[in-house]
Amino acid sequence: MLKSWKLKEIVLMSLFGVVFGIVYLLAIHLGNIWAGVIGPIAYEWMFGIWFIVSIISMQIIRKPGAAVLPETLAAIIEVMLGNAIGPRLILSGVIQGLGAEAAFAVTGYKHFNLAIMMLAGAGAAVFSFVYGYFLSGYAALDPSFVALMFTLRVLSGMIIAGIGGKYLADALLATGSLRGYAISRAKKGDAGA
Amino acid sequence: MRQLLHDMNPSVKFVAVTLAMLTLAFFFDPWTPALFWIGIILMQVFWSRINWKLWFVLMLPFTLGAFGYLWTALVFGANDGSEAILTFAGISVTEEQWQRALSLSFRVMAFSTLSLLFALTTDPVKFVMSLMQQLKLSPKLAYGVMVSYQFLPVLKDEFFQIQQAQRLRGVPVEESWWRRLLNLRHLLLPMLAGAVRKAERAAFAMEARGFTGKAPTEFYRPIMLTKTDFLLATFFLCVLVASCTGGILLTD
């Protein structure tokens, strides 16, 4: 998969993984404090934060793997930083990334407009929820409560990750530092679509 | 002895820890995660020289999280229709629910301790190098991560420097905190743009140092795989199997 990637794309993706690894970790801490008070539902509305790097990096690099890899890396970085939920988190990173990746894959990595970004955010939310359902044992919770969690998470994925990710990538493009990446080449192509 | 976990091959440690976590996810009785939790705490006590003060500080948020799980599982737990053993403020809790709630909370504690065991005894750089050398992680990716990881302190310093430089240029400091929060985006964007440029240059530097994306065959400091690693891994799995069996026996 990485054969067709330029080294600079890989390093960029990793560095985004690092930057967002930190952001994610901060978010976990924030969430943990909440969670102590109101339980795991505290995370749901802010879950989109944890999908954002997939969406930004895919928009910039536009190659298969550009969503799942940085998400995985961000998770690895969280683990490397020492105070995360641990190696298990890496697996959840992979799964969230796959969710976002799936949205791009079904459209053949051809379109990168807002709708696709939101779809990717939702994809990540669905995948991560299914995984959480097993690992955190949501089966033990009341179905209507589970449904509420699910809805919140999908909405958060679409809004925070989808819209937020698109906004950040566009702003970054405007700074002129993304020369030599697919997003610059396609600038006229489908930005408005 | 006290060095054992620190010296363990990071990849082997990683696989063992991940296996343990996945296995635990299938148990819903309180005893299994509790027993396992005690097991790994003991391992850390005897085989590592971690900073326990730091350990407690890091465990604190997870303990809070575990508490959150406990009461969510109690209040929103799926109702199995059996008789309540406890009623409190209009919420009734059945035996089943109580068991599951306890199990989920112990699981959070066991997972967190396991993670800390890994995180506090593993050198990140060695971890990535070991992933490349033992688990055949793509060298492009492995070195990409390494390079990015070492930018971590740099990015932190830069955050402060950009802030100072913007002040120096006369970017006004906002009085109200929410405006300041909103202005964070003026910092985040230069940070990200800076990250993009750093990535590009680091990639150039790697290429200029002759990195072609192939795994080197010679390492300056190879990460070894020894017998001790397998012994430790086996012991790890024994603890896991023991707590699972213990859990099953104690529940019945």
Place this chain on the structure above:
Amino acid sequence: MHKDVFTLRDVSFRFPEDDKEILNGVSFTIREGDRVTISGPSGCGKSTLLYLLNRLYPENCDGIVTGDIRLFGKKSEVYAPGEINHQVATVFQDPDSQFCMPTVEEELAFTLENLQVPRIEMESRIRDVLELTRLSALRHTVIQSLSGGMKQRVATACALVMKPEVLLLDEPLSHLDPLTAQQFITWLEGLHKEVGLTIVAVEHRLDLWGSFFDREISMDHSGRIIADGPFRRKTPIFYTRRASAVETEPALSVDAVSVKIKNETLLFPLSFQAKRGEVVVIAGPNGSGKSTLLKSLCGIYKRSSGTVEPERVGYVPQSPEFLFLEKTIEKELRYSGFASSSEVESLLHRLALEHLKDAHPFSVSHGQKRRVAIGAMLADNRKVILMDEPTSGQDASCLQELFELIHERVQEGISFLIVTHDMEFAAAAANSVILIKDGRMTGKFAASEIWQDAPLLASHQLLPPKGADQHAAAFA
């Protein structure tokens, strides 16, 4: 009999977003053992040319190349990324952007691993190159915490440890202190004799190189080669000395300022004053604390003690990028709103940035970035301006212009603190000189005395400026 290393035939290059060619019909052949320098005005495409020779471009920027580039007789496209760099080592222009590993040792080891050097040999090669470049003490130091010049020396060590066939150098002296720069040339001479190394160096300050090169390729603004022939020794730039504009009123007073980072004292308490209209040059060895001093004066580094008056000063950093806030160079200069339109236009013109005024500050050449930062500060109405190596990477006409600009501002009572390794510039511009060594200030000296005191200069890794006698005459 010497084989061809690089052969370019009618090569043009442009960036995908631009419609103008950066390089225009460039043709030359470089043979094994050649010592070539590439010169030309700032922004003419010299760094770009080096990037084509080590094959980082066009692949990494989607650049558009026409013509034929052959590396060691083979078409440049047939090489995989990184492959050619086993034979061609590069020292880049910007000290901050050429490392990928945390410590000096790891960076060197990474290079050797890529070259598949047997493990038993690695240790001795690392030790030898560190001894050669006198960096043994820095072996386990974190590269990011080094000073600009030290980074540049580490980069050289990394290039040399490869035992390359070809060495590409992009203004290798621009961040080195004068004595180290001389030594650097001596090393290269040795290496050339020993292993017949081919050397291609981009350089503005050719006068520092004596008769090291045997060939010079000169380029003009449009990226064309205008001359290619034997190298002739250059004389240093001559600046027309101007009358001093120092007034009696103090403009900057620094009292007992010290800097400590992570329990290490980088700067011991020092105090001095600068008068209105005074130009103070700060000089000293690489890593002595010059940049640290400027950063602490303008507040980028926290001072551990001491006071600075006034608080608001202008600052041009050694790596200018993190100062930039705007999307175009013109806006960057206008940012503060103090300068009138005509002043900004005139600054753009004089700093040779006119044709770039709509370019993004990040995507111009190294020397241009530095001038953007200088322009922004000059347009910013600051009474005191600190400049960290404004002379590095500038061509002769830019240096003259910078000299003039400083002179004009001085007339208006603005004071300058300038860190530079360029002794000729220092001698022409300075009213006084502060010497720094190992984080301590040796003293503040009047310019009229210091250039005669060779032992004092040498103890700070400095050299008397060439043509110092003329200046002495001017003072007499």
